[in-house]
Amino acid sequence: MFHHLTFDLESGTDPYGVSGDTSGDGKATSAAVGRILDLLAAHNTKATFFVVGTLAAKHPQLVRGIAEADHEIACHGWKHELLYHSSANHPLPVTHYLLQDLDRARKLLQDLSCQPVSGFRAPSWSIGPQNLFLLDMLKELGFTYDSSLFPAWTWLYGSNAFSRKTRKLQNGLLEFPPSVMKLGPLRLPFSGGIYMRVLPWGVIRAGISQFRRMGEPLLFYFHTWEFGQPDQSLQCCFPYGFVRNAGLRRTPGRVNRLLSSLHFETLASGIVKSSHCS
């Protein structure tokens, strides 16, 4: 079975949009992307990159380089703006500018990559039970899949009500959630972010085994800033600084370990095989 490896291409100095710097340090981001592409090439593996629009506008060569290496380009919003302020009670103003921003980001990414951009991931998993109407907006814009619903409650995002499996939503959009383990009544994230960096490898291996027993593809998620120099840690208030920096040096080694033990394909490639999902 093929699984999915995804990378969010976003500013390393402000992944939470605290300072408003969303286009990033070109030199550091370029070096990080180079390390990721080298790692993927060494394992002859293709991945999906969710790219922030402002970063693509400022550093178009990064998007072109990733696409030329035959990886998939998908959309990670225009400014890495969290979408929680969206509300079903007041959707119109939010929908209006989000429509414009996402359409602009998607078109720019398509122009730069010369490939259809069919996937979206909300910055910091910021589509929750309160703003699910945004998924209909994605469908209207022409996206065919989403990867924004984090299927575990955390203090920053996610909900235990979301399915842990890849599935087709009512509006026809295919949903690819990050892999989350079930431990009795609890759900434990393990497939990316701080969880992948701080959990013992034995726990991650148990999560992988659980998905293999279920016959479900795994989805892992990483960020370009996790492949930067060790001194590029973000000085930021709790909890953002802790979530951003804990275990940062571990990511490349862990991705290498995954690449050595599992087979991966892009999410766009996985759509064909998942089209039977309901």
Ligand SMILES: [Zn+2]
């Ligand atoms: Zn992000």
